[in-house]
Amino acid sequence: MEFVxxxxxxxxxxxxMEMRQLRAEIGxxxxxxxxxxxxxxxxxxxxxxxxxxxxxxxSQQSNDQALVRCEYTMANFSTGDRKRKPKGDRRSTEIxxxxxxxxxxxxxxxxxxxxxIDIYVQVLQADGGTRSACINAATLALADAGIPMRDLxxxxxxxxxxxxxxxDLNYLEDSAGGPDVTVGFLPKLDRVTLLQMDAKLPVxxxxxxxxxxxxxxKAIATYIREVLLENTKQLEYRRGL
Amino acid sequence: MRGIQLSxxxxxxxxxxxxxxxxxxxxxxxNSNASVTVADTxxxxxxxxxxxxxxxxxxxxxxxxxxxxxxxxxNKLVYVRTLRARYKPEVGDIIVxxxxxxxxxxxxxxxxxxxxxxxxxxxxxxxxxxxxxRTALDELNMRYIFEENDVVCAExxxxxxxxxLQLQARSQKYxxxxxxQLLKVPPYLVKRQxxxxxxxxxxxxxxxxxxNGFIWVGEHVDVRESMVEDQTENAGEQNSRSNKSxxxxxxxxxxxxxxxxxxxxxxxxxxxxITVEVILEAVNLSSKLDCGVDEMLGPEFHVALAEREAQRxxxxxxxx
Numbered sequence: 001m002e003f004v005x006x007x008x009x010x011x012x013x014x015x016x017m018e019m020r021q022l023r024a025e026i027g028x029x030x031x032x033x034x035x036x037x038x039x040x041x042x043x044x045x046x047x048x049x050x051x052x053x054x055x056x057x058x059s060q061q062s063n064d065q066a067l068v069r070c071e072y073t074m075a076n077f078s079t080g081d082r083k084r085k086p087k088g089d090r091r092s093t094e095i096x097x098x099x100x101x102x103x104x105x106x107x108x109x110x111x112x113x114x115x116x117i118d119i120y121v122q123v124l125q126a127d128g129g130t131r132s133a134c135i136n137a138a139t140l141a142l143a144d145a146g147i148p149m150r151d152l153x154x155x156x157x158x159x160x161x162x163x164x165x166x167x168d169l170n171y172l173e174d175s176a177g178g179p180d181v182t183v184g185f186l187p188k189l190d191r192v193t194l195l196q197m198d199a200k201l202p203v204x205x206x207x208x209x210x211x212x213x214x215x216x217x218k219a220i221a222t223y224i225r226e227v228l229l230e231n232t233k234q235l236e237y238r239r240g241l
Numbered sequence: 242m243r244g245i246q247l248s249x250x251x252x253x254x255x256x257x258x259x260x261x262x263x264x265x266x267x268x269x270x271x272n273s274n275a276s277v278t279v280a281d282t283x284x285x286x287x288x289x290x291x292x293x294x295x296x297x298x299x300x301x302x303x304x305x306x307x308x309x310x311x312x313x314x315x316n317k318l319v320y321v322r323t324l325r326a327r328y329k330p331e332v333g334d335i336i337v338x339x340x341x342x343x344x345x346x347x348x349x350x351x352x353x354x355x356x357x358x359x360x361x362x363x364x365x366x367x368x369x370x371x372x373x374x375r376t377a378l379d380e381l382n383m384r385y386i387f388e389e390n391d392v393v394c395a396e397x398x399x400x401x402x403x404x405x406l407q408l409q410a411r412s413q414k415y416x417x418x419x420x421x422q423l424l425k426v427p428p429y430l431v432k433r434q435x436x437x438x439x440x441x442x443x444x445x446x447x448x449x450x451x452x453n454g455f456i457w458v459g460e461h462v463d464v465r466e467s468m469v470e471d472q473t474e475n476a477g478e479q480n481s482r483s484n485k486s487x488x489x490x491x492x493x494x495x496x497x498x499x500x501x502x503x504x505x506x507x508x509x510x511x512x513x514x515i516t517v518e519v520i521l522e523a524v525n526l527s528s529k530l531d532c533g534v535d536e537m538l539g540p541e542f543h544v545a546l547a548e549r550e551a552q553r554x555x556x557x558x559x560x561x
Contacts, residue, residue, distance in 0.1 A: 030246075033327060052327060052355035063403075066355075108298075108307060114404060115355035143279055146326025148296060148307040151280040188280040188305075228278040232309050235324040236276060237268035238261070238512040239430065240554055 003161040003173055011172050012041075019156070019168045019216055024136075024227045026144050034145025038137035041170060042127035047137035049145040052115035060116075065109040067116040070100035072134060074123040095131055102155070102184045102194045103138055108148040117147060128174040129157045131182050135194070136220055143228050151186040152224055153193060156216030158183075158209050160201060165209045167216050181209050185217035247540040260547035267554050275313075277306040283319060294320025328353045328428040328453035330406055334397040335437040337423065337451035338408075340387050346380055348387055350395070350408065353428060353453045358406040360395055365410040392418045392457065394449055414438060420490050421447070421459020422502045426509035428454030432516065439517045444497045444524075448517065456515070458502045460490050496534060500524055503537040507546055522553065 004010055014020070020041030029035035032048035039045075055061040072095045076083050103119060119141070121134040135155035142149060159169045161178045174180055179201045184194025192214070201209065249257060277283060283304045285291055293299060296308035297319060306312070310323040330336070330352075338350035341357060349357040362375050362383060387393055394415050395408040410416055431450050439448045440461055449457040504523035508515050526532075526549050532542050 034325070054351075054355075054357045112355050143309050144325060146308055146310070146323040149279050150298075150307065152278070189300075225278050225281075228309050229276055232276045232278065232311070232324060235429075235512055236311055237265045239324070239514050240264070240268070240550075 004164050016164050016166050026231045034141040036140035043133045044125040045133040045137045047121045047141040049141040051117035052112040055116045066112040068104045070096050070119040072096040078123045078126040105193045106150045106153045128169050128171040151188045154217045154220040155184045156213050158213035165212050183213035187221040249540045253544045257544045260551045263551040275311050278309045281306045292318045294318050296321030324429045330397045334452040336453045337455035340391045360408040424456040426454050430515045499534045
């Protein structure tokens with residue numbers, strides 16, 4: 001199948017190095033401590049953060065750091081054909097773990113001992129790159145909840161199809177079976193915290209593809225910062241005083 | 242931006258926007274560029290003498306924010322004041338909490354902090370008002386004082402060395418709250434003030450603005466019963482207390498409680514600072530607009546209150 005046509009356009013009309021449109025909204029869940037909706041094109045994810053709060057399972061409590069928990073679910077209606085078994089499959093367990101580890105790496109857990117932070121992410125529309133979108137949404141929600149972090153971790157995926165590196169794969173490109181590199185990145189620290197790929201790729205190309213994903217992460221970070229800054233300003237001037 | 246989730250029509254949308262814009266222009270220009278997000282560098286003028294406070298960390302010689310908020314400087318101290326974070330207790334704060342557990346000699350209270358707070362049996366006055374050692378019998382009767390899910394008002398006493406928060410309720414004004422509503426608002430909207438207990442005379446309603454963002458609106462109760470009287474009429478007093486709690490609240494009072502509670506809900510939806518003056522103003526506005534208690538949470542009242550607040554702030558600015 002042709003994923004990049006001779007004019008250099010992809011199936012959805014993007015250039016190889018082009019990202020889908022981003023949209024972020026803070027404060028989507030009224031009762032949560034922090035929440036956000038994050039969209040990358042047709043992929044739409046909602047995240048809610050509760051905590052730091054009292055540890056529910058006392059045996060997991062630790063006296064020098066906070067406990068971070070994460071739950072990833074896909075809504076039944078999120079995919080093209082309706083899914084029957086909603087929870088507990090291997091895929092979502094794995095993604096929950098990935099998101100938890102990525103977020104735990106950037107939260108300053110030692111500042112909140114004997115407490116727990118719960119992150120719930122749910123995919124509302126799946127069109128490729130749900131993993132990245134979930135991490136971005138979780139970052140926004142954590143920042144909204146006022147949880148201290150080292151840096152805003154952002155994530156983006158990239159792939160390699162028709163001998164072209166492609167940024168931010170959608171569902172069609174994702175299911176083509178080619179390599180799919182998901183990168184989690186701390187933009188200010190300039191560090192990679194997550195790198196996933198489940199295919200084979202020559203070494204010299206991996207470098208390029210990864211670099212492309214990192215560039216994507218940086219672009220997302222700029223956008224997220226804008227949204228957060230605007231939100232902070234709004235809250236401040238509305239409060240008055 | 243944190244959107245206000247309401248179904249506004251076109252006119253209301255424009256009115257709300259204009260009111261918010263006015264508020265933006267009124268906010269002090271001094272702090273306009275003090276907002277930071279996570280990992281932003283905080284500019285420091287003289288680098289040698291500075292104390293890093295909350296929400297900051299050092300990275301390669303720079304001071305970096307670890308939170309979203311507003312940078313505050315007090316002499317050498319630089320810290321980030323967060324908006325929308327959980328409550329950070331300070332000794333002496335008056336708080337409202339909900340009992341989640343009755344344990345050995347103590348109650349555990351949910352107070353919107355990162356842990357549950359502890360109210361010891363020994364750090365509160367017994368209902369009979371006598372100062373004495375707490376016996377095993379008192380311990381067995383703890384559920385007569387507070388049960389699970391009771392709403393309690395108390396004061397922050399201290400932090401223990403292991404980080405747990407201790408409360409105390411050593412006065413008649415603290416204790417169980419009944420016949421009213423508990424509202425949860427973001428704690429940054431409640432400012433620490435001289436008075437947190439308010440009796441709104443014309444409505445005959447008590448409002449307690451807990452520093453932790455829990456606000457109590459309830460029927461007015463007189464708590465100034467002298468200790469001596471308590472001691473002499475120990476049994477009788479307890480009876481009258483239980484009788485009193487059985488009495489029904491008149492419908493008129495209930496309506497007023499709901500009216501005030503809804504006013505506070507709207508203020509918190511709009512993200513306005515919550516003080517008694519502002520609450521009273523909102524309630525007056527609702528009476529003036531002839532806005533029913535059930536209509537107060539609708540879009541029209543939100544917009545009207547935003548406009549009113551903009552007007553109020555511009556007036557107070559002119560005066561000042």
